[in-house]
Amino acid sequence: MRQKSTTMASSIAAHRLHQRQEQAERSVLINCPHKTSEKKILKFLSSHGDINKCFTYESYGMHAVVEFASQDSVSSLLDGAGIPSNNHESMVPYKSRLMTLRGLTEVTNQQSSKLSHPQTTIPINELIQRLSQEESIDQQIISLTEAYQLTEENSRLRFLVCSLLKDIAAAYFPECSIKPFGSSVNGFGKLGCDLDMFLDLDGISGRNLKMPKSGLTLEYQMKRATSERGVTQSILTVIGECVDQFGPGCVGVQKILNARCPLVRFAHQPSGFQCDLTANNVAMKISELLYLYGQLDPRVRHLVFTVRCWARAHGVTSSIPGAWITNFSLTVMVLFFLQGRRPSIIPTLDHLRDLAPADKSVIEGNDCTFVCDFDRIQLQNNTETLKLLCEFFEFYATFAFSKKSINIRKGKEQNKPEVAPLHIQNPFETALNVSKNVNGTQLERFVALCQESAWLLQQSDNTVPKGGRTPTPWGLATLLLPLQVAGVKSRKKRKREPASERIKGLLESLKN
Ligand code: GTP
Numbered sequence: 001m002r003q004k005s006t007t008m009a010s011s012i013a014a015h016r017l018h019q020r021q022e023q024a025e026r027s028v029l030i031n032c033p034h035k036t037s038e039k040k041i042l043k044f045l046s047s048h049g050d051i052n053k054c055f056t057y058e059s060y061g062m063h064a065v066v067e068f069a070s071q072d073s074v075s076s077l078l079d080g081a082g083i084p085s086n087n088h089e090s091m092v093p094y095k096s097r098l099m100t101l102r103g104l105t106e107v108t109n110q111q112s113s114k115l116s117h118p119q120t121t122i123p124i125n126e127l128i129q130r131l132s133q134e135e136s137i138d139q140q141i142i143s144l145t146e147a148y149q150l151t152e153e154n155s156r157l158r159f160l161v162c163s164l165l166k167d168i169a170a171a172y173f174p175e176c177s178i179k180p181f182g183s184s185v186n187g188f189g190k191l192g193c194d195l196d197m198f199l200d201l202d203g204i205s206g207r208n209l210k211m212p213k214s215g216l217t218l219e220y221q222m223k224r225a226t227s228e229r230g231v232t233q234s235i236l237t238v239i240g241e242c243v244d245q246f247g248p249g250c251v252g253v254q255k256i257l258n259a260r261c262p263l264v265r266f267a268h269q270p271s272g273f274q275c276d277l278t279a280n281n282v283a284m285k286i287s288e289l290l291y292l293y294g295q296l297d298p299r300v301r302h303l304v305f306t307v308r309c310w311a312r313a314h315g316v317t318s319s320i321p322g323a324w325i326t327n328f329s330l331t332v333m334v335l336f337f338l339q340g341r342r343p344s345i346i347p348t349l350d351h352l353r354d355l356a357p358a359d360k361s362v363i364e365g366n367d368c369t370f371v372c373d374f375d376r377i378q379l380q381n382n383t384e385t386l387k388l389l390c391e392f393f394e395f396y397a398t399f400a401f402s403k404k405s406i407n408i409r410k411g412k413e414q415n416k417p418e419v420a421p422l423h424i425q426n427p428f429e430t431a432l433n434v435s436k437n438v439n440g441t442q443l444e445r446f447v448a449l450c451q452e453s454a455w456l457l458q459q460s461d462n463t464v465p466k467g468g469r470t471p472t473p474w475g476l477a478t479l480l481l482p483l484q485v486a487g488v489k490s491r492k493k494r495k496r497e498p499a500s501e502r503i504k505g506l507l508e509s510l511k512n
């Protein structure tokens, strides 16, 4: 049964991605006067053709995403649009599908914006309250996932921003496409996460072209460069410049070209997304792999969401780059932990590679082969509940980080090949450590928080909720409250303290 439904999930997912891209091409993004009713927008725009979907949200003012049934409607709408006139400023004459609706007066009626779709998560305090009302830790974990995961609307908006960016890049490379990757599509995205974009030039790079064997042929003359990396850098330089100079709504453009993986970073204000544009094929492949793992068993997504949320609440991860553990590293740590359960919950990457059909997927010299057909994957019969969360914390509270490397290819810890506080092998570029940036202090904090959290969850077994209007935080909710990790080593002392006292203390710290 499971395999049938996941097979369907896999093909539906590929179809959905394509469908989302195609929907985005037929969509426009419109800045509207505050609290404009969707009805009014629809009435005005439907003169250009049938509308499949329209929703509004707030980010630097009210915006509407409008998907037309036909591409012709978008052309008609663009043809009918005016050029802004302003005596004091000059306009950059670049037309895009990001527009402003003028001529409507603001509505003061509160109800008009009730359909506005939030694009960020609920505040952590609200989440803690919500979780406290649940009746089991399993239910809390499911509830957290539901509260945090990307919505249908947010996902559409991500594809639309990629499509708007593609219009800019297409000025140089008409056949390019821009695809979201990372947590926008790997199944582990949280509302508000960044938008990772892949500039796909494979159609014109020659990488995937099959040359005819004989007869007369023509080929394009192309400028030659010394390295693939150099080509990527020069492409991202011009596209980054275009985004900066001509891209409406794109601000704070930084070209980070000397990074291992060159990228252009900017904020897209109308969507509120922090965007990273790269041309890294391997990262795309990793996203596909993570998606596959997330679909194999629901416990994967639940645990990843919970661990990511817990890590953010305690500053284990951060939106600022630094010596912190990243969400990506945490995800790999969860996968590794699940591979190690007995029986294992998910297979190793080597196993997924062995199940793949003969033709290999080699990207930039790295073997990125793995099976995509869910039917070929035979899962073991593991029935553990989401008590796995406690096991996860215990596992990493005692993991031999000083000697061992985390390796999802083998599903077994390996001896560390190099000195680094935390070593997590990159699944495809196997000579690389994805957590190279993490320093000893950050790792120690992570371990201390794992110890503390495992201990707290064990206490929770005796602290089942009593109900009431404002329920006391319990179970997973207590894990999201500030924790005092400095005193982890003196846990024996604290064990004598009654659980109610600890909860009281935690509540006080939340108030503060
Ligand atoms: P959030 O953005 O934090 O929600 O998670 P994310 O999974 O999108 O992570 P991030 O934006 O940092 O990276 C985007 C994607 O790039 C990841 O999902 C991976 O596929 C890939 N990636 C991230 N870090 C590394 C790394 O160190 N090495 C490689 N090869 N790929 C990485």
Ligand code: MG
Binding pocket: 182, 183, 184, 193, 194, 195, 196
């Ligand atoms: Mg990301």
